[in-house]
Amino acid sequence: MSSLFAFTLLGLFTGAAYAIMASGLVLTYTTTRVFNIAHGAFGMFLSFVFWDFTQRQGVPTVLSLILVLGVVAPAIGWFVQRFVTRGLGEGPVSVALVVTVGLLVGLIGLAQQIWPPEPRVLLPFWSDTGWRIGDTYVTAHQLVTLLCAIAVAFGLYLLLSRTRIGTAMRASVDNPELLKLFGGKPDRVAALSWAIGMSLAALGGILLTPVVQLDYYALTLLVINAYAAAMLGRLKSLPMTFAGAMTLGILESWAVGYLPTDGFLASLRPVIPALFLFAIVVLMPQAQLRIGQVKGIVTAPVPSLRMSIGSGSGLLLVALLLVNLVAPNQVVLIGVAATYAMVMLSLVLLTGYGGHVSLAQFTFAGVGALAYAKLDEPNLFGLLVSALIAAAVGALVALPVLRLTGLYLALSTMAFAVLMDKVVFNADFAFKFNGTLAAERLSILGLRIGSDTSYVWFMVLAFVLLSLGLLVLRRGALGRLLIAMRDSPSACGTLGLDMRWFRVGLFALSAGIAGLAGGLFAGLRGTVGAADFLYFQSLLVLLLAVVFGATSVTGALLGGVALMLLPEFQAASPGMAGLLFAVIGFGAVLLGRDPNGIANHLFRVGRWLRARVAPGLEGRLQGLLPRGGTADGADGAVDVPLVDVPLADVSGGPDGGAAGTRVIEKVV
Amino acid sequence: MSVPILDVIDLHAAYGRIEVLRGVDLSVPRGAVMALLGPNGAGKSTLVKVVSGQKEATSGDIHLAGVHVQAARSDDLARVGLCTIPEGRSVFPNLTVEENLVLMSYAGVPAGAILDTAYAYFPRLHERRHQLAGTMSGGEQQMLAMSRALASDPALLLLDELSMGLAPLIVDELYETVARIAESGVSILCIEQFARTALRVADYAAVMSGGRIVATGEPGEILDTMADVILGGAA
Amino acid sequence: MALLEVDDIVVRFGGVTAVNRATFTADRGVITGLIGPNGAGKTTCFNVITGLQRPTKGRVRYRDRDVTGWPVHRRARHGVGRTFQRLEAFGSLSVRDNVRVAHEIHGGPLTWLGGSLIGRRGTGRGGGVDLLLDRVGIAEYADERADSIPTGTARLLELARCLAGDPQLLLLDEPSSGLDETETDAFGRLLVDLAAEGCSILMVEHDMDLVMSVCHDIHVLDFGEIIASGAPADIRTDPNVQRAYLGYAETDGDTGVLEPVAQEVLS
Structure with a gap:
């Protein structure tokens, strides 16, 4: 009985720190409609700043606290609202998500750059003071945490209901345009709420550091705890957020006290917040379809089938040259790039075409890899089954959040990624803790693709085939449906489309593609482990996909290559490792507003070049070759067996299928 | 002219x-x-x-x-x-009547004076000053909206x-x-x-x-x- | 025989009652008008009928079945189509593809698969799409992106999109706003033709000329309540309606100057 009291009490203290953090999250979200996934990352960064002040610079604790909470954090908050997140609340949710994920990754990079990894200790406040209550020992730090939470709750109450600026904050939740007509300044209100939100993130982080250690990732992940707590109040109600935080703290504490110390159940401890979150999400009532959303987005052009086949063959040719020319140890890198590119293809489908954001795409690749290694069927059948298993898992993730959209869906995928990363992949039935599984390279029709060069080329082929499949899908009825659903869900509903199952299907298909990539990746590596599929990798995949263009296959290809090069660069100059993350993260912040990414700018250059150069070139070629026998037609030979003529007949871009047919006929 | x-x-x-x-x-x-x-x-x-x-x-x-x-x-x-009362209900539904009136002071007239003018002209608003604006009838909401025009000169x-x-x-x-x-x-x-x-x-x-x-x-x-x-x- | 029965519907948002105990019907094969001043709750009624808004109270019956609890898409599958007051065209698709999507949604998963394999030219249903565009009179815009066409054209596109689903009950929310005079006339004739083919139409509309000339029945909604129902001739002379539209009853002392307007508006 007394131990129950003790664990509950301890839970209350952690809960209090969560409450502080979560209330900052709710404050910024409600006033600006931007959900700050980097909330925990800001808490992490500012805790490091606090450590720097107190331990490195030797500034007295109280003064440091005042500086961090009263100057640095509000300044950062003001800056971020003013220059990064302003106006994001009115745009599509996916853009705000990508931008704040960019902030998260950027902050982790920046922290690693400024404070390179080494053991750092941040002592609790008055670390040697404490009191005994019954058989429980309560430290001064815990008491301080609780008092801080009470002060925050009281302070927020006073601010929001007793001051004009606080009233204006609540008013801008309802209707910022009307607030302007009243003469209020929503921008100033938003900046203030971000400044306060940042201070609360810092305070929460600093109070929790003695519990979770001064670690780049652990503190960043606190956003899931904060989000889970805030979801109890549906991201709106502060009192419910406090209640949620306390419940979460107590549940965690009970898990420590009552779950067995080994076995599978023990591993559940770190994911209590994620489980708590899923429980709440499942119980949430269905959101109604909204009328009048953002629509008509400019997207990258869809190439004609002829052009896709041409470029695909070109790519295969280049890959063929590369795998034979580069040093043997670099061949595998090309395969890694192909893996990432395929995972990014799955994001082209989900995010670029469908408008949904997933923060767990590389985790699905992990599921595929796990299934492939476990199945031990190194052939096409095994690969296909692995992809299907990943698809089923994807559907399973989408099912509970079937009724939810946008933000909730994306955040649930992040919770899922953490859950897989921390528990499932480490479980005994999977890779085991710190363990690996062996995976054999596959054979097709009894022919084993054993050598690095042929296997990697096969992976590039898989990428090309998936890309072609995706483009055919995009040009067909399913593609139109996806775009229609993104433009106006309400209209799709009133036309008779049951979007819930369609969305689950989309999610499953996308997870399946990622799973396929994971299966191939397992074969490439030979051994795979949980460390290959950290949740953080999914964030990088998303960011690079968006930076290079989540609406086009080209973007996925470029993004895949870039993500492969990233650790190479980091290994080449370890001092710059953090800086590279920062560049990618903040790059995504800059480019995240345009999901067409860098690829689209390339297309523009390409069109310009074609308009300028092509006529002359074609004229010259015409003299040498019969029409249709241009370079890409010749390369098409590689691919032709995969496409039969009737299909080519309808390749129909505006430039018509007829020319395409002629190409194929000639080659055949 | x-x-x-x-x-x-x-x-x-x-x-x-x-x-x-x-x-x-x-x-x-x-x-x-x-x-x-x-x-x-x-x-x-x-x-x-x-x-x-x-x-x-x-x-x-x-x-x-x-x-x-x-x-x-x-x-x-x-x-x-320039006082603009846009189409539709131009009040903040999740704020109380009094909070709505307090926000009107951004236009320059102090909050106290606004409350006095509004309550004097629409006694019904005074009765409901702690009620959420969104829970009042359409007419009462327009009274509240008009208070801004009335009190902010x-x-x-x-x-x-x-x-x-x-x-x-x-x-x-x-x-x-x-x-x-x-x-x-x-x-x-x-x-x-x-x-x-x-x-x-x-x-x-x-x-x-x-x-x-x-x-x-x-x-x-x-x-x-x-x-x-x-x-x-x-x- | 009523195709659609709206029975005692109440919709409250927070404390505001948008629709208050509205009861009305739409008959088979005729055009029914739903009119009333701005903000009277007409669009909310449409949302309730199509399932986009759950009523606080009351039932919706369609083809003698209670559909109040049905989700949006199920009602659509049973033949309820609608257009939107605030346009909901698929902006990044071409006009033709907007209608094709509707065709494909109506046709079900098998057509999607077919569409994917067969691609752009379609199976001859594509011809159906172009016929529909021609019928509502926007064939010349077929290849334009839907977010680049004028409002009136986009409304006609929404109508064509609905028709692709072969609806039995068509809900049109201010279909003629954005159309000029000749276009409105042509549009009126199209509605009459559709009704003659057996399609029932319920229409919210501000153009009284159009309403009075094509509607068989009219329901007048004011302040969330149905204040009058009947044939156009009865509605025109109904004192309640005059009061709703002009703020005066005929008995009101000082209507002198406004009477001509009242007559004109409702004539």
């Missing part, structure tokens, strides 16, 4: 490629009440949005009390004495479809308030889809159709044009 309080010259505005205002010329004399009538989709609300700084014009000029104000932001305009008042969705009796009551605000010397531009009571309190009237002002004059003169315009000229 003194400088008009509002002078709009050849104003154009568009949503995307669709032009909604196609050269609006309108002048509201100082101290006058002007009713702006016209059918649905004539561009009246867009005009209000552009004048109040909520939407940018593509071309044309707006002068407020002789000062060229184009591209000013709506919050700045509100602070210098604006130079120009823009009223967009005050009567929308309200029972005629309540509309009459609201227009009495409008008349009273007018008596205190405030210039008013009052937009209505149907003639209604608006013409009773107006000194001048204008009719808008297809993104232009098609007629201006005294209320009596305007009626004939009005009938034509509402019927789209098909009468």
Whole structure:
């Protein structure tokens, strides 16, 4: 009985720190409609700043606290609202998500750059003071945490209901345009709420550091705890957020006290917040379809089938040259790039075409890899089954959040990624803790693709085939449906489309593609482990996909290559490792507003070049070759067996299928 | 003749490629009440949005009390004495009556004075001061919205479809308030889809159709044009 | 025989009652008008009928079945189509593809698969799409992106999109706003033709000329309540309706100057 009291009490203290953090999250979200996934990352960064002040610079604790909470954090908050997140609340949710994920990754990079990894200790406040209550020992730090939470709750109450600026904050939740007509300044209100939100993130982080250690990732992940707590109040109600935080703290504490110390159940401890979150999400009532959303987005052009086949063959040719020319140890890198590119293809489908954001795409690749290694069927059948298993898992993730959209869906995928990363992949039935599984390279029709060069080329082929499949899908009825659903869900509903199952299907298909990539990746590596599929990798995949263009296959290809090069660069100059993350993260912040990414700018250059150069070139070629026998037609030979003529007949871009047919006929 | 309080010259505005205002010329004399009538989709609300700084014009000029104000932001305009009551319920539904009134002090008049004026004029608001504005009836919400015009002593008042969705009796009551605000010397531009009571309190009237002002004059003169315009000229 | 029965519907948002005990019907094969001043709750009624808004109270019956609890898409599959007052065209698709999507949604998953394999030219259903565009009179815009066409055209596109689903009950929310006079006339004739083919139409509309000339029955909504129902001739002379539209009853002392307007608006 007394131990129950003790664990509950301890839970209350952690809960209090969560409450502080979560209330900052709710404050910024409600006033600006931007959900700050980097909330925990800001808490992490500012805790490091606090450590720097107190331990490195030797500034007295109280003064440091005042500086961090009263100057640095509000300044950062003001800056971020003013220059990064302003106006994001009115745009599509996916853009705000990508931008704040960019902030998260950027902050982790920046922290690693400024404070390179080494053991750092941040002592609790008055670390040697404490009191005994019954058989429980309560430290001064815990008491301080609780008092801080009470002060925050009281302070927020006073601010929001007793001051004009606080009233204006609540008013801008309802209707910022009307607030302007009243003469209020929503921008100033938003900046203030971000400044306060940042201070609360810092305070929460600093109070929790003695519990979770001064670690780049652990503190960043606190956003899931904060989000889970805030979801109890549906991201709106502060009192419910406090209640949620306390419940979460107590549940965690009970898990420590009552779950067995080994076995599978023990591993559940770190994911209590994620489980708590899923429980709440499942119980949430269905959101109604909204009328009048953002629509008509400019997207990258869809190439004609002829052009896709041409470029695909070109790519295969280049890959063929590369795998034979580069040093043997670099061949595998090309395969890694192909893996990432395929995972990014799955994001082209989900995010670029469908408008949904997933923060767990590389985790699905992990599921595929796990299934492939476990199945031990190194052939096409095994690969296909692995992809299907990943698809089923994807559907399973989408099912509970079937009724939810946008933000909730994306955040649930992040919770899922953490859950897989921390528990499932480490479980005994999977890779085991710190363990690996062996995976054999596959054979097709009894022919084993054993050598690095042929296997990697096969992976590039898989990428090309998936890309072609995706483009055919995009040009067909399913593609139109996806775009229609993104433009106006309400209209799709009133036309008779049951979007819930369609969305689950989309999610499953996308997870399946990622799973396929994971299966191939397992074969490439030979051994795979949980460390290959950290949740953080999914964030990088998303960011690079968006930076290079989540609406086009080209973007996925470029993004895949870039993500492969990233650790190479980091290994080449370890001092710059953090800086590279920062560049990618903040790059995504800059480019995240345009999901067409860098690829689209390339297309523009390409069109310009074609308009300028092509006529002359074609004229010259015409003299040498019969029409249709241009370079890409010749390369098409590689691919032709995969496409039969009737299909080519309808390749129909505006430039018509007829020319395409002629190409194929000639080659055949 | 003194400088008009509002002078709009050849104003154009568009949503995307669709032009909604196609050269609006309108002048509201100082101290006058002007009713702006016209059918649905004539561009009246867009005009209000552009004048109040909520939407940018593509071309044309707006002068407020002789000062060229184009591209000013709506919050700045509100602070210098332009009071806009947009269409629909222009109160914050999740704030109490009193909190709504407190926010009106951004326009310059201290909160205490606003509360006094509003409660004195609408005793019903005083009874409900701790009630959430969204839980009051439509008429009471419009009273609250009108309190801003009443208490903040604006130079120009823009009223967009005050009567929308309200029972005629309540509309009459609201227009009495409008008349009273007018008596205190405030210039008013009052937009209505149907003639209604608006013409009773107006000194001048204008009719808008297809993104232009098609007629201006005294209320009596305007009626004939009005009938034509509402019927789209098909009468 | 009523195709659609709206029975005692109440919709409250927070404390505001948008629709208050509205009861009305739409009959088979005729055009029914739903009119009323701005903000009277007409669009909310449409949302309730199509399932986009759950009513606080009351039932919706369609083809003698209670559909109040049905989700949006199920009602659509049973033949309820609608257009939107605030346009909901698929902006990044071409006009033709907007209608094709509707065709494909109506046709079900098998057509999607077919569409994917067969691609652009379609199976001859594509011809159906072009016929529909021609029928509503926007064939010349077929290859334009839907977010680049004028409002009136986009409304006709929404109508064509609905028709692709072969609806039995068509809900049109201010379909003629954005159309000029000749277009409105042509549009009126199209509606009459559709009704003659057996399609029932319920229409919210501000153009009284159009309403009075094509509607068989009219329901007048004011302040969330149905204040009058009947044939156009009865509605025109109903004192309640005059009061709703002009703020005066005929008995009101000072209607002198406004009477001509009242007559014109409702004539």
